[in-house]
Amino acid sequence: MSRRSLKIAWLTVAVLLILALQVGYACYRGYVAQQLGLNVNNWILARTAEGYSIDADFAGESGNWLTVSQSLDNIIITAPREDWELKVAGLSINVDTTNPFKVTFVPAPTLELRYTMADDEYRMTGAIRRGNLGFTYGTDGQARSIFIQDFSGKVSGPIGLNIGLLQADAQIESVPSAADGGKSVDLIVALHDLSISEPANLPLGNYISRIDLAAAVEGTLQPGRPSESLAIWRDAGGVLQIQRFAVDWGPLAVTAEGTLALDSQMQPLFAGTATVRGYSEAIDALVQAGMMDPGGATGAKIALAAMAKPADDGGPPAAKLPLTIQDGFLYIGPLKLAQMPRIVWQ
Numbered sequence: 001m002s003r004r005s006l007k008i009a010w011l012t013v014a015v016l017l018i019l020a021l022q023v024g025y026a027c028y029r030g031y032v033a034q035q036l037g038l039n040v041n042n043w044i045l046a047r048t049a050e051g052y053s054i055d056a057d058f059a060g061e062s063g064n065w066l067t068v069s070q071s072l073d074n075i076i077i078t079a080p081r082e083d084w085e086l087k088v089a090g091l092s093i094n095v096d097t098t099n100p101f102k103v104t105f106v107p108a109p110t111l112e113l114r115y116t117m118a119d120d121e122y123r124m125t126g127a128i129r130r131g132n133l134g135f136t137y138g139t140d141g142q143a144r145s146i147f148i149q150d151f152s153g154k155v156s157g158p159i160g161l162n163i164g165l166l167q168a169d170a171q172i173e174s175v176p177s178a179a180d181g182g183k184s185v186d187l188i189v190a191l192h193d194l195s196i197s198e199p200a201n202l203p204l205g206n207y208i209s210r211i212d213l214a215a216a217v218e219g220t221l222q223p224g225r226p227s228e229s230l231a232i233w234r235d236a237g238g239v240l241q242i243q244r245f246a247v248d249w250g251p252l253a254v255t256a257e258g259t260l261a262l263d264s265q266m267q268p269l270f271a272g273t274a275t276v277r278g279y280s281e282a283i284d285a286l287v288q289a290g291m292m293d294p295g296g297a298t299g300a301k302i303a304l305a306a307m308a309k310p311a312d313d314g315g316p317p318a319a320k321l322p323l324t325i326q327d328g329f330l331y332i333g334p335l336k337l338a339q340m341p342r343i344v345w346q
Contacts, residue, residue: 028097029065029068029097032068032095032097032100033061033063033068033070035100036061036068036070036093036095037061037070040070040072040093044056047077050080050223051079051080051081052077052078052079052080053076053077053078054075054076054077054078055074055075055076056072056073056074056075056076057072057073057074058070058071058072059071059072059073059090063094065097066096066097066098067094067095067096067097068094068095068097069092069093069094069095070092070093071090071091071092071093072090072091072093073089073090074089074090075087075088075089075090075091080225082116083115083116083225083346084113084114084115084116084346085113085114085115086111086112086113086114087111087112087113088107088108088111089108089109089110089111090107090108091105091106091107091108092105092106092107093105094106101136101137101138101139101144102134102135102136103134103135103136103137104132104133104134105132105133105134106132107128107132108128109127109128109129110125110126110127110128111125111126111128112124112125112126113125113126113157115346116346117344117346118344118346122157122158123157124155124156124157124158124159125155125156125157126153126154126155126156127153127154127156128151128152128153129152129153129154130150130151130152130153131148131149131150131151131152131153131166132148132149132150132151133146133147133148133149133151134146134147135147142172143172144171144172145169145170145171145172146168146169146170146172147168147169147170148166148167148168148169149167150165150167151163151165151166151167152164152165152166156197156198157198158198159196159198159199160196160197160198161194161195161196161197162194162195162196162197163191163193163194164192164193164194164195165190165191165192165193166189166190166191166192167188167189167190167191168187168188168189168190169187169188170185170186170187170188171185171186172184172185173185184217184218184219184220184221185216185217186215186216187213187214187215187216187217188213188214189211189212189213190210190211190212190213191208191210191211191212192209192210192211193209193210194207194208194209194211195207196208203285203286203288203289203291204249204250204251204252204282204285205249205250205285207249207250208247208248208249209248209249210246210247210248211245211246211247212244212245212246212247213242213244213245213246214242214243214244214245215240215241215242215243215244215245216240216241216243217238217240217241218237218238218239218240218241219233219236219237219238219239220233220236220238221233221238225345225346226345226346227266227345227346230262230266230345231262231266234261234262234266238261239259239260239261240259240260240261241259242256242257242258242259242260242272243257244256244257245257250278250281250282250285251278251281251282251285252276252277252278252279252281252282253276253277253278253316254274254275254276254277255274255275256272256273256274256275256323257272257273258270258271258272258273258323259271259272263326266343266345267328267340267342267343268325268340268343269325269326270323270324270325270326271322271323271324272322272323272324273320273321273322273323274320274321274322274323274332275318275319275320276304276318276319276320276321276332277311277315277316277317277318277319278316279300279301279304279308279319280301280304280305283297283300283301284297291339296336300332303332303333304319304321304332305317305319307319307320307321307333321333325340328340328342
């Protein structure tokens with residue numbers, strides 16, 4: 001065979017190989033698209049069997065060579081007993097063909113939530129500036145993680161929030177083991193530049209520069225109404241182990257760790273330690289708001305000052321002390337600092 005014939009033969013083989021790869025990838029992408037549509041339908045059927053009502057317009061599959069997208073419009077999800085109803089103008093469900101075990105949701109900029117609490121109906125609207133959320137799953141079909149990436153937006157209603165940046169990641173263990181304390185979820189949340197418009201005139205101000213949380217949920221939370229699923233989780237010994245909680249809110253800077261649970265009245269119980277800065281200004285703000293008695297505030301200041309130490313970074317003195325929440329009150333050591341708002345679970 002001549003050199004020219006050999007080149008033609010190799011060129012022919014290369015062209016055929018490229019065509020075969022294109023056909024194979026097209027078949028694979030078609031399979032991913034088919035599975036995405038099937039999984040969306042199966043999810044809707046499963047939730048319907050649980051008592052949810054789900055209505056949506058399927059806009060069809062789209063995307064590109066590397067991404068498969070299923071678009072849904074005019075989504076209305078109503079919970080059993082009409083506890084809540086969520087309306088989303090549109091949602092894009094995306095799967096990267098290079099990693100089909102990761103699903104990303106990109107919602108439309110606006111959404112509306114109606115919910116009932118203590119027989120009162122409330123409505124909230126959301127305006128999303130950017131960000132997405134999603135989950136990953138294993139070959140067994142079980143979720144492995146849930147994430148929120150680069151989220152920024154605004155919430156209006158009984159609670160008014162303007163979120164500068166929210167990042168969250170939850171790593172899920174499919175079968176909690178007793179060896180590691182029954183841990184089922186490792187949770188990391190970072191929230192920055194949070195402005196609160198409702199309720200207005202909060203004692204510590206309406207701007208929180210950051211909230212950071214690293215925690216582990218011990219015990220498995222079952223789907224269902226919060227009042228029911230949380231009660232089951234509590235009765236089975238479920239707790240939230242907080243490895244780190246940090247907040248910078250007005251004059252107050254707190255770093256805490258400890259264990260959070262629910263009492264028999266479904267109210268929070270917390271036992272841990274906290275390092276507190278800016279406590280004097282924060283106490284003054286609570287007194288001015290009528291949330292602390294002036295006499296108790298004076299005692300709290302004296303006790304905290306006795307426990308405070310100069311900060312290594314040259315900032316305000318920091319007091320490290322035991323922190324508890326019980327019987328509806330926040331305690332720092334033996335001092336009753338403030339009454340906690342009662343949580344009404346639906």
